[in-house]
Amino acid sequence: MTASVPGPVPAAQLKERARAAIEACRERLLDLSEDLQRHPETGFREHRTAATVAGWFTELGLPFESDLSLTGVKARMPGRTPGPTVAVLGELDALVLPRHPLADPETGxxxxxxxxxxVASMIGAAVGLAAVRQHLDGxxxxxxxxxxxxVELEWRREQVRAGELKHLVGKADLLARGAFDDVDMAMLCHTSGQPARLSVGDSHNGSVVKRITFTGRASHAGSSPWHGVNALKAATLAISAIDAQRDTFRDEDAVRVNAVLPHGGDAPTAVPDRAELEVVIRARTLDALRGACAAVDRAAWAGAMALGARATTETTLNYLPHHQDPALVEVARTNGTALFGPGAVAPGRHLGASTDMGDLGAVMPVLHPFTAGATGDAHSVDYAVTDHVLAALEPAVLMAWCVIDLLVDGAAQAHDVLARRExxxxxxxxxxxxxxxxxxFRAGFDGLTHYDGTHDTVRGTEGEL
Known part of the structure; x- marks a missing residue:
């Protein structure tokens, strides 16, 4: 005797069942969002947060894998019939911002x-979809x-060198390890301080990180500075050369170049023989990213040559440019309008920030709406989620509704999303x-380049831009 397959139920009824299940769990989900806000953890160290997620998956009866890319957790909810797999994501990590009012006093x-x-919205979506899973074809x-x-890039580089990580950010590492091999499309909702209830269709810059080490020769800064090679001055010339490039970047490419000088010498009494630059380069497209990287490389080489120093540049592709799938954007806009009203859904815009959803979007359709509920400027000490209903509960309903639309009726909309992408x-x-x-997509970015300004020669190793 075979198990009967439930008959078709209109998507509208399934959505109301999912919303009711989420509302029944309302206070627990709001408490979850507030609890995680009070216990921030930085990337690849989110052990408490991951354990909390695993506890929810256990309660929902979902089999899961843990310790993916050190701390990732992945559960799977089978539908009634085989079909496409839609992933709902939640990001575990926090920033390093010691002066934030809610910062962890030990880690910052x-x-x-x-x-x-x-994370709370991902769990909420799981609660809602568990109530209708027997009607999903996928x-x-x-x-x-x-x-x-x-953040904490040097620690992450050490993990890469030790073989614990393949990449510096989470989705890139999970992709490289095959964690998304059985996924066809993915979504998450991100909070923001925007006035709109929902923003759908935004895009983001890609990002490359360069660590440039200038090596000179130490000497007595007072009695014999002419015997030295000043690595700090080579670095500051490179910064000036980077700044001189800014008006050569096209407006439509949205190029951003930001640099800090974490090391500039050991004592003012000696000519600095080592200086380090950390540079983040962002741009809207891969071609623009490559062009901006080449400009930064030239600036580094110019600084080394001017002082007769050596420069070593370690280049790492951090994020690919992020562009959302138009068909998924349509699904989200339709559901957002039904939930919040047509005047509450803003059109997408391009943002100069970066996200590793761009990496995921390079290989599959992705959706990344922004929802309200926060105040202040992101990544600043005044940013905080102040309305957990807008930031966590409503996005859970939105994503559950989107998944239902994608996977009902033989997963017709999911198949359409995939066909339109092709x-x-x-x-x-x-x-x-x-x-x-x-x-x-990553080929040709990561690598190590050496420039010897004392001999006017350049040589590079794998992945030179």
Whole structure:
């Protein structure tokens, strides 16, 4: 005797069932968002937050994997029949912002970007979809992903060198490890301090990180500075050369170059023989990103040559440019309008910030709406989620409704999303695992380049831009 398959139920009824289930769990979900806000953890170290997520998955009866890319947690909710897999994501990590009012006094971590609310909305979506899973023609994966923020980079580089990580940010590392090989499309909701209730269709810059080490020769700064090679001055010349490039970047490419000087010598009594620059380069497209990286490389080489120093540049692709899938944007806009009203849904815009949803979007359709509920400027000491209903509960309903639309009626809308993406790219479906497709997008960025300004020669190793 075979189990009967439930008959068709209108999507509108399924959405109301999902919303009712989320509302029944309302106070617990709001408490979850507030609790995680009070216990921030930085990327790849989110052990408490990951354990909390695992506890919810256990309660919902969802089998899960843990310790993915050190702290990631992935559960799977099968539908009634096989079909596409839609992933709902929540980012586990916080920023390093010691002066934030809610910062951890020991680590300086603070939720100044609202990821705690994302996790609560992912759990809320799981609660809602669990009530209708027997009517979905496909699976839902729930992934609590580590390390979206680009912080503590040197510690992360050490983990890469030790083989503990493959990449510096979470979704890139999960992609490389095959955690998204069985996923067809993905979504998350991000809070913001915007006036609109919902913003759908935003895009983001890609990002490259360069650590440039200038090496000179130490000497007595008072009695014999002419015997030295000043690495600090080579670095400051490089910064000036970077600044001189700014008006050469096209407005439409949205290029941003930001640099800090974490080391500039050991004592003012000696000519500095080592200086370090950390540079973040952002741009709207891969071509613009490559062009801006080349400009920064030239600036570093010019600083080294001017002082007769050496420069070593370690280049790491941090985030790919992020562009949302138009078909998924339509699904979210329709559901957002039904939930909040047509005047509450803002059109997408391009943002100069970066997100590793861009990496995921390079290999599959992604959705990344912004919801209200926060005040202040993101990544600043005045940012805080002040309305957890807007930031966590309503996004849970929105994502549950989107998944229902995608996976009812034989998953017709999900199949349409995938077919439209193939038509836009004018390519045959790439059946390779997501990990293999992702490696193609990263090719040519990561690498190490050496410049010897004492001999006017340049040589590079794998991945030179």
């Amino acid at each position: 971590a603070a939720h100044a970007c609202g990821h705690h609310a994302q 699976d839902v994966a729930f992934l609590a992903v580590p390390a979206e923020e680009s 038509r836009r790219t004018a390519a045959k479906p790439d059946e390779r695992p997501a990990a293999d497709r992702y490696s193609d």
